[in-house]
Amino acid sequence: MTTSEQTKLCALHVISGAPLRRLGPWVERIRGRGFSGVPVACRHFPQSRVRLKSTLVSHLDQSEARSCASARHHPHRHTNTDMAATGPHKMPSWEKRVRIVLCVFGLVLSVYALHVELSREADPDYRAMCDLGESVSCSKVFTSRWGRGFGLVQLLVAKENPLNQPNSLLGLLFYTVQMGLGLSLSKKAALCLVVSSWVSVAGSLYLAFILVFVLGDFCVVCVSTYVVNFALLFTNLRRRRAIEGMKEKAP
Incomplete structure (x- = not known):
């Protein structure tokens, strides 16, 4: 760091009253590269803060002076760089792992549901592991x-119509799309994830109503799927919020 850069840094430190470690974003502007610490001590400059201000303020441009003044009046306010690194707009570190677990679990449930349905249709006496009792x-x-x-769908077409597919196949498609779109950081992908999750949650509530009040049954696999869908909705809402914040703060 050159003498001029040291001078600017100490001026920022004194005028703002902020700790040196809080001046990372301004140091980036001064140095023109990543901030990796402040290897400078301001004790090399005059000890009087008043004298130091009058001596060093000339080294700051207007934008830097305004930033210092803002930091002085709001010492606990985070800068944009700090927010991007630690604020609410950072992509949650758990999001990727949770998405993979939820989607894989949803796929396993969907495959098992399809297996049970096909096996029961082929053999009316087939008993699945999830058949624990009459209800x-x-x-x-x-x-x-x-x-x-x-x-x-049966309200519009015949039962054997190709459009009348098992719900488990729709689940396989849904969880595959959720995992695939989760690889993208675009706003459109985040929006599609949220919208499809809302649709799945609406479908879950509808089927839960049918399960309880029409069929009078308790389905372990079904309820597990509903939980996965609600968890994915929460995950996708957090993801979209983080992506929108990252896009707004992008230069």
């Missing part, structure tokens, strides 16, 4: 009218 039976739910197309 706790997942195969009963999967082979019901609401196990395909949410029970709504």
Whole structure:
């Protein structure tokens, strides 16, 4: 760091009253490169703060002086650089791991649900591991009218119509899309993730209503899927908020 840079840094330190470690963003502007610490001691300059201000203020341009004044009046306010690193707009460190776990779990549940449905259709006497009793039976739910197309597609087409697919296949598509779009940091991808999650949550609430008040059954696999969908919605909302904040702060 040159003598001129040291002078500017000490002026910033004295005028703002902020600790040297808080001056990273301004040091970046002064040095023109990444901030890695302040290897300078201001004791080499006059000890009187009044004399130091009058001596060094001429080394600061107007924007730096305004920044110093702002930091002095708001000593606890974070700078943009600090916010990007530690603020609420940083991408949550847990987001990627949680998304993978939720999507993989959702895919496993969907594959198992499809296996149970196909096995029950091929063999009416088939008993799945999730069939724990008369009122706790997942195969009963999967082979019901609401196990395909949410029970709504049959209102428009015949039961055997190719459009009337098992809900588990829709789940496979949904969790695959969630994992794929999670690789992108674009705003459009984040919006698609949130919208699709809201749709899945709405579908979960609808099927939960059918499960309890129409079928009178408890399905362990179904309820697990509902939990995964709500968790993905929370994850996607946090992700979108972080991405929008990062885009706003991008130069």
